[in-house]
Amino acid sequence: MASTNEETNPCGSCKLNVDIDKPRWDQSTFTGRLRHFCSITDPRKALVSESKLENAKNTVLAYRAGNCIGDTTKDQLWNAKQLYDSAFHPDSGERMTLLGRMSFQVPGGMAITGLMLQFYKTPVQVALMQWANQSFNALVNYTNRNAASQTSSKQMLFAYASATTTALGVAVSLNHFSRKARPVVARWVPFAAVALGNAVNIPLSRQSELKDGVIITDADGNVLGKSKKCAQIGISQVVFSRVLMAAPGMICLPLIMERLIKKQWFRSRTWLHLPFQTTAVGVFLLFMVPLGCAVFPQRASMAVQDLEADVRMSINKEHGGSIQTVYFNKGL
Known part of the structure; x- marks a missing residue:
């Protein structure tokens, strides 16, 4: 039995x-x-x-x-x-807010990106759309941060304000100068603002990691200390991944829209433009979100010899040179 x-x-x-x-x-x-x-x-x-x-x-x-x-x-x-x-969350084990989860990136991203691609003609439209996008980005960044590194509310607020200001400034300025360029150039303004906004938002949202370092471990998960270099690598990879996720939809869709807008049947049906762009962005994101996340391993690694001198010396002193590689969570 x-x-x-x-x-x-x-x-x-x-x-x-x-x-x-x-x-x-x-x-x-x-x-x-x-x-x-x-x-x-x-x-x-x-x-x-x-x-x-x-x-x-x-x-x-x-x-x-x-x-x-x-x-x-x-x-x-x-x-x-x-x-x-x-x-x-992989570090804390706490349930993440729904809007910040990676599983919400497709529905959340398609809604906001669809609005950005539709409402891009006036400074007010551009400002509102970039504010909404950076608010969403800030929530996603905070939710998917390396939870082992504490970030204060003041630091998060500063990161949010800085990224929003940057995105608004870039978008409004480019929107003004693009009026003399081809129509498709104005449609690309949201992507430029999104890319630069991410380059500001993500590092500032995770500034404590850049300042204090991110926790590094050996292959078995034993904590070895903290490294600022690992934090820099991890954050730069996340910035690249986020921009990559948005790029195909925000670059290709304006080209598609410029071709469709020349057709009378599509141009006359203005009610169709927003749902078309939103749905199309969703299709792009359905593939690009997992692809962007997969470009780099979430459990990133770095050779001990490439670490800061003091961290490298501490590890070698403690373990006698037996550890050649350290690992850390780069976040998403």
């Missing part, structure tokens, strides 16, 4: 033999990271109820503790883990 129970009741790590503390797919390859982030950024996960999220969390925590998880199969366990990853 004992043997039968073991076969029909696969509970605990000894039965399922799954390491859920690592992603399901190999994160050293782009394909593996893409599959991982497709599961996390799936917009359908933004619609999952709180009770299902809690059930997923309980399943993950129970499995980690080695407790029985009933008749849960490997696929069910992985589904619970992916749902857990989509809604709970």
Whole structure:
């Protein structure tokens, strides 16, 4: 009977033999990271109820503790883990606000980007759209920050104000100068503002990491200290990824709109312009959000020899040169 129970009741790590503390797919390859982030950024996960999220969390925590998880199969366990990853912060384990989750990037991004691409002609429209976009970006940046590095409310407010001011200044200025250029140039103004806004917003939102460093660990997760260089690398990768996510939709759609606007049937149906652009942006983001996240590993690494001198010396003194690579969470 004992043997039968073991076969029909696969509970605990000894039965399922799954390491859920690592992603399901190999994160050293782009394909593996893409599959991982497709599961996390799936917009359908933004619609999952709180009770299902809690059930997923309980399943993950129970499995980690080695407790029985009933008749849960490997696929069910992985589904619970992916749902857990989509809604709970990887550092703190706290449930993230819905609007800041990566699973909300497609619906949230398509709505705001669609509005930016539609309302770009007057300074007031540009200002309002950039304010809305930077507000959304600030929330996403804060939600997906490296939670091991504390950022005060004052610092976050300064980052938000600085990024919004930068984006507004760039957008309004370019909007003014683009009036003498080809019509499509004015349609590209929102992207320029978004790119520069991200370049300001993300570093300032995570300025504590740049100032104090980000926690670095060995391959087994043992904390080795903090590194400012790792923080710089991680934040620069996040900036690049965010701009990459937005680029195809905000660069290609203006070209498409300029071609369509020349057709009488489309030009006369002005009510169709906003939903068309919003839907098209959503299609772009559906592919670009996981792709942008997958460009760089979330668990980033750096050779010990490339760290700051004091951090490198501390690690070598403590571990006798046995550690060659350190790891850190770059955030999203």
